Amino acid sequence: MESLTPPYYAVVFRSELRDSAEGYAEAAAQMEALAETQPGYLGIETLRSGNQGVSISYWQDTDAIRSWKAHSEHLMAQQSGRQRWYRWYRVEIAHVERSYDFGEF
Amino acid sequence: MESLTPPYYAVVFRSELRDSAEGYAEAAAQMEALAETQPGYLGIETLRSGNQGVSISYWQDTDAIRSWKAHSEHLMAQQSGRQRWYRWYRVEIAHVERSYDFGEF
Numbered sequence: 001m002e003s004l005t006p007p008y009y010a011v012v013f014r015s016e017l018r019d020s021a022e023g024y025a026e027a028a029a030q031m032e033a034l035a036e037t038q039p040g041y042l043g044i045e046t047l048r049s050g051n052q053g054v055s056i057s058y059w060q061d062t063d064a065i066r067s068w069k070a071h072s073e074h075l076m077a078q079q080s081g082r083q084r085w086y087r088w089y090r091v092e093i094a095h096v097e098r099s100y101d102f103g104e105f
Numbered sequence: 106m107e108s109l110t111p112p113y114y115a116v117v118f119r120s121e122l123r124d125s126a127e128g129y130a131e132a133a134a135q136m137e138a139l140a141e142t143q144p145g146y147l148g149i150e151t152l153r154s155g156n157q158g159v160s161i162s163y164w165q166d167t168d169a170i171r172s173w174k175a176h177s178e179h180l181m182a183q184q185s186g187r188q189r190w191y192r193w194y195r196v197e198i199a200h201v202e203r204s205y206d207f208g209e210f
Binding site: 003006010012014045047048049052053054056062081082086087088089090091092093094095096097098099100101102103104105 | 108117119154158191195198200202204205207208
């Protein structure tokens with residue numbers, strides 16, 4: 001994704017999947033596609049290694065984050081996540097105040 | 106690491122290493138050990154997958170982040186990073202306002 005110019009918001013989602021997480025990959029792809037259509041969505045970056053993952057989604061403001069969290073299809077996915085897919089997760093909502101980079105993405 | 110209670114700061118460091126990054130792993134371990142001794146340091150979480158990585162370090166305030174960025178040994182490591190190890194990196198300094206979690210870490 002392109003560089004963003006602060007200020008903006010980041011939702012840092014760290015997680016560990018259970019050993020059996022059937023249906024997770026499809027649901028995650030669907031949720032990512034749906035998130036892209038939401039007002040105030042700026043992008044997402046995901047890294048996975050084994051059962052662990054970090055997804056950082058970027059948003060214009062906290063209203064956009066709240067709306068996405070409360071979206072009906074996303075609510076169902078969150079419930080499946082807790083019941084079937086995740087061993088644990090941790091979500092942090094953060095206001096990005098400054099950024100800098102090096103090299104070519 | 107333990108759960109932190111907002112507010113606090115997160116430095117999100119996303120990076121891609123070059124195919125040859127000799128000495129990187131040792132330097133990264135040294136910098137992590139040194140960071141732990143800095144005032145205002147709260148913790149770090151790192152995930153790597155192939156050449157890509159995400160490290161999220163946690164700090165009490167922006168003064169702590171500034172001091173660590175300007176630490177002499179860290180400055181040398183940053184220079185080596187640009188000259189020898191990283192294809193690119195992106196750093197975001199973010200104020201964590203809210204967090205929640207699920208399950209056992």
